[in-house]
Amino acid sequence: MSSMETEKGAEQPAAVAAGSSNYSCIRADVGLRLLLLAASIVAVVLMVTSKQTKNIPVPTIPGLTIANPAKFDDSAALVKGNRFAELTIEICENIDVLGLYSIITTIASLAVMGKSSVPAKYFWILAVHDLLVLGLVAAATGTAGGVAYIGLQGNSHVNWGKICNVYDKFCRFIGSSIAVSLFAAVVLVLLVAINVYSLYRRTPGSSVW
Template sequence: MASTDKPSDPEYTSSSTPSVPEGVDYFKFDVILRFLLFAASLVAVVVMVTGNETELVLYQGIPVLQPAKFRYSPAFVYFVAALSVSGLYSIITTLASLSVVNKPHLKTKLLLHFIFWDVIILGIIASATGTAGGVAYVGLKGNKHVGWPKICNVYDKFCRHSGGSIAVALFGSIVTVLLIWLSAYTIHSRIPK
């Protein structure tokens, strides 16, 4: 009679527990992208805050000096606050990424936290960019239906600073999307096949 013992497979006898796959390590790119997020947040805040301008405006037929500042619009104040939070977040997560490069056993756990918080920061940046962009568009084009005149023909510097700041914040939101994709791909590459 034939033996009921199965022949041993060399793959399964070499180790008793399967090893955890290493996956692809993209933490260096993560650090670079987080630094870019910090730079974009900082530039967007500085450009928005330095866009103050004072011009002569006719008010009931009388020329009056009227300033234009980001503080006069709640949307721009929210924009500056949101991008400041994004800058602080990027500093903290850049330092965390740098510390994890030397401690590989913490990478997967930290990646899950990064994905969660990156999505929240993306929502904050995107909402602030959209809100500020809407106000800037009304300043550029006006709104004839409600009688809001365009102001960018008078406050040229203020509008250029606002538009530039919003464009840089849009770049920051794209960087945040790339960070989310990178973290998700890194976790996916660690799943055993």
């Protein structure tokens, strides 16, 4: 990944002291933000399409089966309040927010990319916002991961049965969605890191490392 790519930008007339004061990684920044947008779209699509219905035999009345859907559905889950997917709502809502956030910041980065000199304030503001979003995405991925792990392994000590052997497609989709969210969290870490690096390179007397 070209995250350490250098984009110097044209020299500003009233250039300030340090030679590296125009240093920025805007191109890498824009690339990573597009990656983030793609990841958030994929994660939402996986969540939304994860519905799976299984006919589960009712033990007492042989022959009678009930359709028992495991699906991700915001409103239904909120009304019924007892689905496996309940906790994964959180991650999906966060991912929706993440998609919107990545669109806004990509536009901001593209706008700044055209300028001859990017103000340092831009990196500072962006780094702090990326940081907050990173906290939310990492926590949501952890939450969904924890719940999905119980679905996969169960917990016999407290009688929580596995459900992924029944709802296989559902679990595969949710699992993939969690993997994509984890990837998004890593991209956010890289984004904060390159923005902080851009700031660092602009301080007087900074070296490449």
